[in-house]
Amino acid sequence: MVVQLRYLIFILLFGAARTAVVPSPQQCRCHPTEPCWPSAPAWNALNSSIEGNLIAVRPFAHICHDPTYDSDSCQEARRMSNESLWLSANPGAVQIANWAAFPRRNETCYVDSIQSIPCGQGRISLYSAVVRKTEHIQAAVRFVRKHNVRLAIKNTGHCFLGRSVAPDSLQILTHNLKSIEFVDDFRPQGCPNDGKGYGSAVTIGAGVQLKDLYTALGQRNITAVIGAAHTVGAAGGYIQGGGHSPLGTWKGMAADNAVEFEIVTAKGNLVIANNFQNSDLFFALRGGGGGSWGVVTRVTIRTFPDPPCAVQILNISSANSTAFWAFVEEFHVNLPIINDGGGSGYYFLTPSNSSTNLSTLDIALFFVGHQSETIMASVLDPLIEFANATLSPSSVVLTRLQAPGFRYVIDQILPGSSDTGGAIVRIGSRLVSHSFLSNRPGATKLTNALKQISSSFPGGTITGHVVSGGQVALNSNLDVAINPAWRRTVTHLVGGVSWAPNSTVEEQREKERQVTELLVPLLAKLEPDMGAYLNEADAYEREFQTSFWGDKYPRLKMIKKKWDSEGIFITRRGVGSEEWDEEGMCRV
Structure with missing residues (x-):
């Protein structure tokens, strides 16, 4: 069956008791348990200064737990818990659900966990300034500066590293600034x-x-x-x-x-x-x-x-592990050639595991500014020939499309109004250079690393982002803060792990350890000087300063x-x- 373009991109997006802390006022933010915490009149004054747009916040799933359990409201919360549009507007929600929890304090509040488990505040802010104009933001920033309160900024809550949440904080929610x-x-x-x-x-x-x-x-x-x-x-x-x-x-x-x-x-x-x-x-x-x-x-x-856009969708599936990994290597050998020919896009590598005999590689490539199949054929046909020669005919499905404008491609990539949110996931990533894959030994080393990752994280999908090269590389003279490694990149690779809402703190930490100590090092050792994309990286990235910038x-x-x-x-x-x-x- 041909995998539709929109499905391929869909895959891509995927109160407990507190221990009082006694910090030095000069060194720590103020906690709610301390005398320095803003008084009720201070919070009321902030509310007045932002025209009544300050609200007290609870994790949105609290209505699914005692003593605030409400059957109808909980059912609605469960229904909406994967709708990114709803999550983005809710001050008590984030798109990556595990960042609402705070395992160190044993505070969680998942919609699907047991009703009798208390709902902890976790990393969700205590208050939110649901701002509607610039002056509201200014008032909120001045408030946290005056009272030494932790600040969190939530735009939509799409953050793999949990940057839009902070415990015991005031949130600034920018959702309503829609001009x-x-x-x-x-x-x-x-x-x-x-x-x-x-x-x-x-x-x-x-x-x-x-x-x-x-x-x-x-x-x-x-x-x-x-x-x-x-x-x-x-x-x-x-x-x-x-x-x-x-x-x-x-x-x-x-x-x-x-x-x-x-x-x-x-x-x-x-x-x-x-x-x-x-x-x-x-x-x-x-x-x-x-x-x-x-x-x-x-x-x-x-x-x-x-611009017009030519599109190719290539779906590879095979129960023959040797043939499959041979194609994965050949694809990466050809990737610099595809990129030099104007190709961008995404690919999704899902090796087989105990529940299936098939390994799959789904590839969506865009040739922006091109309207004919000629450019695609010149850089892709050798790869297609290799696939047909090494895999069974039913294992290779090719679809080519022409769109008069990129807006038509976007309509296929992004149908409807919302993404799927609410995942529990930790990721790690690395940038891989054009020069590294421009020779067979580099592609072989990468393929071996991907094999090792797939055996350590069975059932997981590794996503490749072909989103650089071309003008990204040519813009190396721009005075911007982007990691210079992006100018040499041909693919940005992301893998990750997930766990159940009722996993223990120890189980969660083990998953996190696997990302930081296994997945990321396997990719990083290929090219130690390349680094990672700071928006899609390990939340505990070591030496992040050079890795990101x-x-x-x-x-x-x-x-x-x-x-x-x-x-x-x-x-x-x-x-x-x-x-x-x-x-x-x-x-x-």
């Missing part, structure tokens, strides 16, 4: 009068999600470099972390195409960052990591005429000291986070 403004020739603030404009662009509010933006772009027959998901927030950690895209080979990474940010800084000031003012902050916001520099309220990105980290650290010397904006494995504990509560 979209188009301009034919954007001129950044501070641009000289005789300066050249940037061409067509769109300015989006922090709460604008990718599918909504694609729809607005499509109505004007234009497009922008953004990702392949419904509910990821375009202005949040996605673009600030670099932002890979199926359009990357054509026009570069999302951060490469950002031309201006509006941001609330650690002092509560609203500033503009572009090439003409606050250029150091502009550098940091283009790849330096979401949540580390302030609260972005708006961002302006370039737009382009909607390479030689740009010292510059980022200096910018952090200038703009946020007090550490108001600390995120897991973010710039400056090494000076704080894992939850960003105490300096270390």
Whole structure:
């Protein structure tokens, strides 16, 4: 059966008692058990300053547990617990469900766990400022600075590293900032009068999600470099972390195409960052990591005429392990050639396990800017011939399509209005270079590593992202904070583990250990200087400074000291986070 393009991309997206802490006021954030915690009048004053938009937060699943169990409400919560659109709007939810828990405190609150298990607050914020305008954000930032309260910023909650949650914190929820403004020739603030404009662009509010933006772009027959998901927030950690895209080979990474940010800084000031003012902050916001520099309220990105797109879907399945892995190696040998020919896209490797005899490799490739099959045939036919020669005829299914615009491809990739969220998962990743796979020994080493990972994590899927090369590589001269390794990358590989909601703390820690001590090292030793994508990486990535930013980290650290010397904006494995504990509560 032919696997539809939208299915392939669908695979990709996948109160307990507290122990009182007695920190030094100069070294730790304030806890609710301490005298320094804001009084009720202080919280009421914040609520008034943001026009009644402050709410007390509980994990959304608390209605599925005693003593607040409610049958009808719990049933509805279970029904919505995998709907990313609903999760993104809910202050008590995140897209990766395990980040709502806090195993060290033995606090969990899953919709599917036993009703009698108490619902702990976990890492979910105690309060949320459900902001509706910039002044609300400024008031919330000034509040946490004055009262030494931990801050968490939630755009949509799409974060594999748990950066949008923090225990005992005030959350700023940017979901309602939905403005979209188009301009034919954007001129950044501070641009000289005789300066050249940037061409067509769109300015989006922090709460604008990718599918909504694609729809607005499509109505004007234009497009922008953004990702392949419904509910990821375009202005949040996605673009600030670099932002890979199926359009990357054509026009570069999302951060490469950002031309201006509006941001609330650690002092509560609203500033503009572009090439003409606050250029150091502009550098940091283009790849330096979401949540580390302030609260972005708006961002302006370039737009382009909607390009035609040729698509190939290749589905490989085989019960012959030797033949299957031979094809996996051959595919990676050919990947640099495909990428040089303009190919981008995704592939999903699922080796066989005890429950099935079949191993599968599903590949979706896009040739953006091409309308005929000629370009695809020139770079893909040798691979197809190899597949037909080594695998049985029924094991190879090929589909080729032509779309007059990328918007038609997006309609297939992202049907409906929502992704599947609510997963319990921990991932690890690595970037693999073009040069490493341009020779047979490199592809052989990678294939052997993938074999080893598949035997250690049976039944798991390894996802490859062919989202660089082309213009991503050519943009190496841009002064942005993106890891320089991206400019040499041909594929970004991600694997992971999951566990049941009722798993013990020890079982969860063992799963996490497997990612950090087995999966990531197996990939990292292939090319120690390549690193990982900071938005899709191990939450406990070792030496994350060089892994995520390479030689740009010292510059980022200096910018952090200038703009946020007090550490108001600390995120897991973010710039400056090494000076704080894992939850960003105490300096270390």
